[in-house]
Amino acid sequence: MSNEYLKFDQMAEALLEKAQRDGAETMWDRRAAQKTQCGFGEAGVCCRICAMGPCRVSPVPGKGAERGICGASADTIVARNFARMCAGGTSAHSDHARDIVHAMHASKAEGPFKIRDEAKLRRIAAEWGIEAADTKETYALAHELANMALEEFGKPFGTQRFLQRSQKDRLNIWERENIAPRAIDMEVTTLMHSTHIGCASDYESIFRRGMRTSMSDGWGGSMIGTEFSDIMYGTPTAKPSSSNLGVIDKDQVNILIHGHDPNLAEMVVLAAENPEMIELAKAKGAKGINIVGMCCTGNEMTMRHGIKIAGNFYQQELCIITGAIEAAVVDVQCIFPALPALAKKYHTRFISTSEKAKISGDLYIQFSEATGLENANEIVKIAVENFVNRDASKVEIPDVKCDTMVGYSVEAIIDHLDKVVNTNTTDKTGTVKPLTDVIYAGVIRGAAGVVGCNNPKQVHDLAHVTVMKELIKRDVICVTTGCAAQAAAKAGLLQLEAKEMCGRGLKEVCERVNIPPVLHMGSCVDISRILDLVNLCALEKDVDTALLPVVGIAPEWMSEKAVSIANYVVGSGINTYLGVIPQVLGSPNFTKLLTEDCQEFIGAHFVFEKDPIVMVDKIMEDLEAKRTALGI
Ligand code: SF4
Ligand code: FE2
The missing domain is CATH 1.20.1270.30 (Substrate Binding Domain Of Dnak; Chain:A; Domain 2)
Structure with missing residues (x-):
């Protein structure tokens, strides 16, 4: 497998070796301990909905129960x-x-x-x-x-x-x-x-x-x-940031914000800007306070404030293994329950803050709207005071980071499109018409929303990055959210310079509109921004979304949230490509319903394809078929 695009894997290897030296367990140790995963669960045919069970039926029709x-x-x-x-x-x-x-x-x-x-x-x-x-x-x-x-x-x-x-x-x-x-x-x-x-x-x-x-x-x-x-x-606007574990600063107090809900993280950023807190950090020997984000809390904060992105889902352990995180502060969703035990191998304080995601093993500071800033002040103070406990001999921060552009809300995209509107014509500003124009003209062949998590069933980030690189090469503009967006950031796909990786048409569009070919639209809930954008295109052309040359893709998904997303994207008339096969193959009928039959009543369907290049080939066929049907 080619690995030329990411120094990341080499970096992960070094940190995983460090984890072994430090006696720290990671997801890979636990994945190995699982040995072969349950074939019945994998096929979706294990039921434990009632106490007469659990029952498992044969994943192969005609054999067994x-x-x-x-x-x-x-x-x-x-x-x-x-x-x-x-x-x-x-x-x-x-x-x-x-x-x-x-x-x-x-x-x-x-x-x-x-x-x-x-x-x-x-x-x-x-x-x-x-x-x-x-x-x-x-x-x-x-x-x-x-x-x-x-x-x-x-x-x-x-x-x-x-x-x-x-x-x-x-x-x-x-x-x-x-x-x-x-x-x-x-x-x-x-x-x-x-x-x-x-x-x-x-x-x-x-x-x-x-x-x-x-x-x-x-x-x-x-x-x-x-x-x-x-x-x-605040509605996000385009802005620069940087990404990958190299954004952790050995000279500063590092606070990792991880999870999904911006309420807490917004208060933590406010608290860390307090001059008294910065003075306290200096008194403890640090140069300042460095907030770094992970998963969708990271996305929310980078979109609105340019907060640096430490990494995506799979990097949550690696981040702590650097030995340079004073506090890992979490809100809800996608937080490994393993983190407090891992944090104890280092000086890191692990702080959970929501009663919905109370994680045992270290500190719990309950966040509420009534006391939000006080909670954040307490958290930042704990982090700052912990700086003196850092063990310099355990610090190893990979020298890997990548500049990136973030903040492309629908409003920000329209702002950019406005710059190419010829006001001498009847064209108005404030619309997506320039985008639908280049799609209908064939300058770009279509658009893809690339979203979702990481999953050890795929090589970390490889499917995300391969899919996006191949699509932009073939003149398909990408929008991205969640951990897919962070994969793109680390691989340099969110930079304006990434236009050089594009086909001729998309490159020209990027130059004229001054955007990267892959646009960071935010967190996983912000897939609603993608729905909004596609819907605005459908309104502009007054056609059903299902007729437009657009697709949804989740190359490395893993969560229940991702299943819900895939369903509402298909429900919104957009064919959705999954790089990890959902646990449904034990029912050929249900599998056919997802991959074929739902097309008849909802106008879109699921495609399961593990190989990212084959997936892109299928996507291109799909987009070109839509174009032919539209007569464009
Ligand atoms: Fe599921 Fe078995 Fe209970 Fe039926 S009897 S609901 S199959 S666990
Ligand atoms: Fe997310």
Whole structure:
């Protein structure tokens, strides 16, 4: 396998050797201890939904037990397991969003939780039909909007408000197929009920309920999470940052912020800017305080403040193994429970902060909207005071980092597109028309959203980077979020100079619009930004999203959240390519439903393909077929 694009793997190897010397365990030790993974689980045919079980049916039809004790077939068991992953993923994104809305509900002019994008507040308030949205007092309006958003989680009637943004053909399909999502909590509850012992056995019905639940994530929880975070903390604009473990500074107090929810991290950044805290750091012998981000908390903070990116999911252990992290501060999601024990091998304090993700083994400081800045002050002080405990002989920071551009919200992209609008024509600024124009003209062949996690079933970052490099070479513009975005950052794909890796058409577009060929659009909840962008293109051309030459890709996904995302992206009419095969192959019927049959009623389907180059070949065929069908 070619490894020319990342010094990263060599760096990981050195740190893994260091871990061994330090007696520190990593995910690779635990992966080895698992030996062969369970074949029944892998095929999705293990059921432990009731206490008559666990039951496992044969993953190969016609061989062994074909039904669980209750009579559930492989189709039912696989469908239920898959659906429950959708419920888990939707819960995670949406509960995160609810916390953001609660922060907005608690916002006030003089506190640390403030409205930072008032224009967006007024725009969303008007979109949701609040009267006098342009004149109401800012915080009265923010509280009214927050109350409305909280109702999106539990209202007894009606569907998600943001659906009304959608192009009408897509909206009609959702209504026709009964997958227009209702209140978020209701969708999750209904799905858990529906997949309880003795409820639905029809695998297609279970899939449809799962998709509707996932749609309440994409067009509900995630969209609320993104829009309300922007209102609270500012809508991202294009800005430089840097990435990879080399952003850890041996001369400064290093604080790692990791997880997903920006509420805590925003307060930590504020606390670390406090001159008194910086003075204290200097008194302890450090040159200052260096905040570095990981996973989506890192993405949220780099998008809005240019905070440096230490790495993605798989690097959370490596980061601590550098021996130079004074505090690893976490909020929710994608945090290894192994971290506190690992931190104890070094001087690192591990601090968990959410009752939803209380991780035992070191410190717990409960974060709340009422005490947010005080909590953050306490955390930063602990980190600063810990600097003197650092053991210089255990410090080894890889000399690897890469400059990157970040911050491409939909608004930032439109801002860039505005620069190429010829105002002598009837073309207006503030639209995505320049983008649809170059796609329809064939200058670029289509667009891809590359998202998702890391998974040891794929070589770390290899699938992400290969897919993106191959796509831009073939004139497909990429937008990216989550750990995929961090992989792109480390590989230099988010720099303006990456235009040199592109085909001729995309290179020209990058030069004229002054953007990199791969655009960092944020965290995993910010896949809603991608939905928004594609939807704006669909509105611009007044066609269903399913007709556009766009695809979704998750080359290295691993979480329940990713299952929910894949479902709502397909539900939004976008074919979705998965580089890790979901645990469904034990049901050929359910697999066919995902990869073929759902095309008939939703206009999009899943593609499973582990090999990134073969995947890109398939994507190009897909995009060109869409172009032919559109006559472009
Ligand atoms: Fe077995 Fe049915 Fe219970 Fe699942 S729900 S554990 S298949 S008896
Ligand atoms: Fe994420």
